[in-house]
């Protein structure tokens with residue numbers, strides 16, 4: 001699996017998780033999930 005696809009997949013997962021657990025709306029992620037993405 002190439003890196004870009006991997007990042008895309010992780011982004012989608014985090015976005016779904018953030019929306020469900022942290023009640024963020026639309027494209028925005030909470031700071032905690034943004035930090036998680038940058039780490040990944």
Ligand SMILES: [Zn+2]
Pocket residue numbers: 017018019022024029030031032033
């Ligand atoms: Zn979040």
